[in-house]
Amino acid sequence: MLILLFYAGKDLFAISSSYIVEVIPRVSFRKVHHVPEYVAGLFNYRGVILPVIDLCQLIQGTPGRSHLSTRIIIVKYPNQKGDSQYLGLMAERVTETLNISTTDIKDSSIRVDEAPYLSGTIIDEKRIIQCLQLEKLFSDEQHAYLLMGENT
Numbered sequence: 001m002l003i004l005l006f007y008a009g010k011d012l013f014a015i016s017s018s019y020i021v022e023v024i025p026r027v028s029f030r031k032v033h034h035v036p037e038y039v040a041g042l043f044n045y046r047g048v049i050l051p052v053i054d055l056c057q058l059i060q061g062t063p064g065r066s067h068l069s070t071r072i073i074i075v076k077y078p079n080q081k082g083d084s085q086y087l088g089l090m091a092e093r094v095t096e097t098l099n100i101s102t103t104d105i106k107d108s109s110i111r112v113d114e115a116p117y118l119s120g121t122i123i124d125e126k127r128i129i130q131c132l133q134l135e136k137l138f139s140d141e142q143h144a145y146l147l148m149g150e151n152t
Contacts, residue, residue: 001016001017001018001098001099001100001101001102002097002098002099002138003015003016003017003097003122003129003131004016004017004023004073004096004097005094005096005097005129006055006073006091006093006094006099006144007091007093008056008059008060008064008091008092008093009056009060009062009092011059011060011130012127012128012129012130013090013130013132014098014122014130014131015073015132016134017097019075019076019077019134020073020074021074021075021076021086022074023073023074024045024071024072024073025072026066026070026071026090027043027072028043029041029042029043030042030105032051033065037054037057037063038053038054038055038058039052039053039054040052040053040054040064040088040090041044041070043072043088045074045088048086050074050086050087050088051087051088052072052088052089052090052144053087053088053090053133053137054090055089055090055091056090056091056092058137063150064091064092065092067092069070070090070091070093070094071091071094071133072089072090073088073089073090073091073094074088074089075088075089075134077134077135077136078135094140098122098124098129100122103123104122105119105120105122105131106120106121107120108120108121108130117132117133117134118131118132118133119132119133119136125133132145
């Protein structure tokens with residue numbers, strides 16, 4: 001299984017490549033008012049308007065910093081109809097992939113109700129990598145207002 005590694009602050013995270021459409025450089029966003037702080041804005045992706053989620057803001061509560069390696073990960077996010085929709089995830093230091101076996105993912109046995117998207121962990125050399133479960137990134141209520149349009 002191929003995973004993409006990224007940082008939120010000093011913490012290392014991973015997302016399965018099976019959801020990833022493309023990784024692109026950071027672009028300018030149109031700010032959206034009256035939405036949660038983790039919504040970085042909207043941008044035009046190949047003729048489709050996509051919301052961009054700041055993963056640092058979502059996970060740690062602080063805005064992501066603009067590094068040379070800050071990227072937007074375009075993913076197919078599973079929607080409530082059983083389809084998928086495009087979504088941009090902005091992350092820091094997106095520079096590495098890793099091939100792992102599903103048996104490498106260990107249960108951390110810690111459950112955080114506010115962050116159900118945090119799943120197992122991987123120990124790689126001297127690093128602990130927290131896995132992100134994309135399909136649990138948003139609650140049903142968040143999902144309803146973030147991803148209403150059809151854009152796949």
